[in-house]
Amino acid sequence: MNHFKLTWKNIVRRKSRFFFTISAIAVGIASLVTLLSLGSGLETEIRKQADVLGANLVVTPRGWCAYEQISVLTGETLPEAIPNADVKKIAALEGLTAFPYLTQRTALKNQPVPLLGILPAEMKQFKGWQVGQGRYLLDDANVVIGSGIARQFELKSGDQLTVRGQEFSISGVLQEVGNSDDLAIYMELATVQQLYAVGDKVSFIAVKVDDITRIDQYILDIQNVANVAVTSDKQLLKSVLAIVGSVGSALQLIAAVAILAAFFGIVNTMMTAIYERRREIGILQAIGSKKRTIFSLFLYESAFYGLLGGIVGVVVGFVFSYFAAPYIGQNEFTAFLGSEQSVQLFSAGITLKALLFSILVSALAGVYPARQACKLSPVEAISYE
């Protein structure tokens, strides 16, 4: 007989209470693990996308909020706001190349798909795209598509697709690049402007500079010729991460509530157990148990709940995030998670963190009840009939 065996026998004596307490902890920890594993995937994916944009500067209309800036990276629909005239002026500046984007949305088989209006030749060179199938032709009747779109909707070159009631044929499919570029339809800029009746405006402009050390000078130059906001890719990444962080915090709040509920569940379970076992506590004291032993026995008990609930929670959390990731990816805020590979099925770090956290929280929940237990007078506990 040792303290752990005794703890275990006490824990499993009430099967349903054992089950429900474990479940409550498991739910809290599972939501935490889901967040951590989706969250870490999210950040990795954002960094990847930010790199892929390949631009040193992003020119946006003045007064865009940070959410709109994220959308530059995700390919969401954006208000068209920068006139062609400004695009021309910026493009004319020395030492930089400008790539205007007009981002819109269309649908394939009732699913939303990003549609990007671009300057075909410039963009191909800028991105270094390779054509995987067909050829690279964008005009008022032809589009190219990313490899992800081709796979998802079973499309190939020569197929037709309809955008705003107008037929286009797919001239080619781009080779896979492993980021959100794979998940869009590309159309000539002017055609998109006409099709969506947005006049002569674009959503934003990606800018590549010749001399990275003079980046501040370029920003001034651009703002001299046009009334726009200019952000460097580094700043953009930073503000995007900040937003994702705040979304993450909101989700963490949900996990916190679940864990708080589990916390009070354990307090309740332990208080009930101590009430039921007050005579046993008296007997233990009569046969030589110190108050501190009684305290630790009950503390082990609640920590044990944390360990078991934590294990169940970690498993459920990883399984859930694995299956949930593709669906969560359809939400604007988390659109980065387009593909499952950005979510880890298992992470030793997250497992360890979650287990330690679970044990810590549960042990903490046991402190007050355990103190009550060791305050019980042995005589009163025994005299009770």
Place this chain on the structure above:
Amino acid sequence: MNNPIIRTEKLSKIYDSGFRTVALQDVDLQIPKGSLSCIMGPSGHGKSTLLHLIGGLDRPTSGKVFLDDMELTSVDGNRLAEIRSRKIGFVFQFFNLLPVLTALENVQVAMMLAGIGKKEQEERATELLNLVGLEDKLQSKPNQLSGGQRQRVAIARALANDPEILLMDEPSGNLDSRSEEELLEQIAKVNGQGKTVVIVTHSETVAAMAKETFCIRDGELAVD
């Protein structure tokens, strides 16, 4: 009475929760080493209170308890727990055993609390249960045992750390006469091994076995 192992001096216990109850008043008692004594008296007159104070399970309002020459009121809670663990064995009227544990494990727990290793726990607990005639009930849970068998497990447990003193509070209080006889046999055996036994009882059969009988009335020691 040249060698008292238990001695009390003006021992008093007053409960004061709501209204005042004088449970024990100025009890001077001496119990010789190796004796078998019994404490008798009407219900509610302070017998259990006396036993608890002697065993260091409760603290007196005033007065002193000496075990050999150690004075219990001057000892802190941890030390008192150690004394209960090694020097004293308790047996109560009912609810002695932890219900989730087997007979063997119940005896082992007492040794666990004294810091004894697993192997020795098992050997010694088995031996003790043999001694009280429960060799075939080692793996039974309390609810699978009769009242008499449970009390015998409690005796085995009380003996776990080889204490000098065995304190029993109405151990045969809810046993039939046959079980009581079996229990008395065990008690006589234990006393025969030199242990000091103090039994609170209403039973004449038990009292007949005792060398010395104390009578508690209204919290005071009555002289016959």
